[in-house]
Amino acid sequence: MAGVPISVRDVSMRYSTRGGAVEVLADFDLAVDAGERLAIMGPSGAGKTTLLALIGGLEAIQRGSIVVGGTDLAHLHGDALAAYRYQTVGFVFQHFGLLGNLSARENIELAMSFGGRSSRDRRARAQLLLDAVGIAHRADHRPAELSGGESQRVALARALANEPRLLLADEPTGNLDGETAERVLELLDRTAADSGATLLTVTHDPAVARRFDRIIQLEPRVIAS
Amino acid sequence: MNWPDAFLAALRSLDRRAGRAALTVLAVALAAALLSALLIVSTAARTRVLDQLAKGGPLAGIQVAAAAPGPQALDADTPRPGRPRDIDADAVRRIRALRSVRSVVTLESNPVLAVAPSAAIQPFQDTLAGLDLRRVRTLPITVIVGRSPTPDSLTEVAVTEGYLRRVGLTRATAAKAVGTEVEIGAPRSFPSSRDRIDVRGRWTRAEIVGVVAQQAIDAQFLGSRAMVRAARAWTAQSDPDSGFELPSSRYAGLFVVADGLDRVGSARASITRLGYSTSSPENLIETVRRYLRVVEIVLAGIGLIALAIAALGITNALLAAVRERRREIGVLKAIGARDRDVRRIFLIEAGITGLIGGLVGTVAGYGIARILGAVVNQYLVDQGLPGVGIGLPALVVVGGVLGSAMLAVLAGITPAQRAARLPARQAMGDA
Secondary structure, eight states, X not given: OOOOOEEEEEEEEEEEETTEEEEEEEEEEEEEOTTOEEEEEOOTTSSHHHHHHHHTTSSOOSEEEEEXXXXXXXXXXXXXXXXXHHHHEEEEOTTOOOOTTSOHXXXXXXHHTTTTOOHHHHHHHHHHHHXXXXXXXXXXXXXXXXXXXXXXXXXXHHHHTTOOSEEEXXXXXXXXXXXXXXXXXXXXXXXXXXXXXXXXXXXXXXXXHTTSSEEEEOOOOOBOO | OOHHHHHHHHHHHHHHTHHHHHHHHHHHHHHHHHHHHHHXXXXXXXXXXXXXXXXXXXXXXXXXXXXXXXXXXXXXXXOOOOSBOOOOHHHHHHHHTOTTEEEEEEEEEEEEEEEOSSTTSOOEEEXXXXXXXXXGGGSSEEEEEEOOOOTTOSSEEEEOHHHHXXXXXXXXXXXXXXXXXXEEEEEEEEOOSSSSOEEEEEEEEEEEEEEEEEOSSSOSEEEEHHHHHHHHHXXXXXXXXXXXXXXXXXXXXXXXXXXXXXXXXXXHHHHHHTTOOEEOOHHHHHHHHHHHHHHHHHHHHHHHHHHHHHHHHHHHHHHHHHHHTHHHHHHHHHTTOOHHHHHHHHHHHHHHHHHHHHHHHHHHHHHHHHHHHHHHHHHHHHTTOOOOOOOOOHHHHHHHHHHHHHHHHHHHHHHHHHHHHSOGGGGGOOO
């Protein structure tokens, strides 16, 4: 399945804090080609995670527009937004985001349970993905019984469960040691390449960023008021 | 997300926080136990009180006397009867055919002379009552101790408290009378050459098998119908010129059961129109029922307050769960969960908690009621009174279990709503 192009135009985001309003993105523009692999870098507070959340439909757009694969996210709400996240986006979180009360297999199956797929189909697909990320032998283990690298592989398998056209990874190796991080990055590269999905990764690590087609650098904004 | 998947997700979530879930279930169980125990006890007490009013018979029971109705026949529960009037087979058939009548039991009697086992007690005259003892449960007859005579026995009788008083016993010591024998003689007058009535008895040595409280007929001895008919056949052969008076009515009375408590009045009116005096505690029962209803409402209110407190516990536990699981809920949304999927999981969690709590609580409530019943029964038996039967009304089971589940779901609405409205951004942590 081919990736989706992304168009971000004049996006501004502002948060209210006790110390006043903080503008993390101001009139921000970005264009990403379908299937492109983009690294997003910048210091803390620059808006990297916010940008990812906006493109992933996790956060409402305050100003500007974001169009992903022809869909203007500003027009999506409620179930339509949930359907966008389910059908188009696959997330990989720094903290893995696995549900502790479910096994590795069940975590992957859960991601497929919001679209009406049969349990048999879900189980078969989960097994395929566990094989693909090399962790089939840990299928019935819960997150607490998995190492960081194993957990992130499960998270990656879950992100791929619904064959997303857009993969968003927020510091995917932030909690991993060098060797494990390297293996996870290779897996991320390979799976993104195999699926043709557009890949956006937030990272602090220049070495990680250099593996991508393009790097953008975000700068922190000044407190607005 | 379909319901089975949401149910499994909710179960897993409860399993993960088993300690808190168990405490919440316990709170619901305690409240449900209190509510069900109160309702079971009040139902048993209600049954016992009404049973006492109806003297063990059906609430819709009507006594028909072998007498014409008095001038105020329908104005009181127990009006004064008019002049004697025979009840024959035709009268029984006509009463049985009334629309508001469900069943009719005929009562027969014969005067007897009784000799108690102790020589210190003088022989005395009384009445032997007979009826179809297979239907004793449908009559206002309560066995205090022992049992009722077997239906066809010619040598077994039950006695009333009147007999106990005569032999110097009380309700508390009624058991002492059971197993003793009493000689019962049916009288018959014979022609006599001298200027007096010559009476001879047909004597039966009968075993006292039980002591009863009964309001079916004015008699101290209760036996089988065959026993009374044998006595009556002997007495009926009395010399008609001897002046020995016998009741001419074939039946001493009838016990009629109306087709429901609300039809007692119309049944009594119909029987009165047929020319017989009736009595029934319908007004008393109706008044007591109203008071008992008030007591039940108060007790149910206490239980419901407990359940409401438990519901607040569920709300609190789920709100805490929502606070703890903000990121998890965010992740669910990030991977495609809709608001209603998240809401559904939390409501199912609440429902499961309420269902298990209600089930455990209802069973525990029944156990508590049984223990209370045993304590109360011990007291009643010591007082020479029949015990209270503790049953498990189906309404209490259904209400206890489903009511708890529904209340828990209601209690879960606010936390579920709060969880559903959490922004998906929570998946990435606070901004």
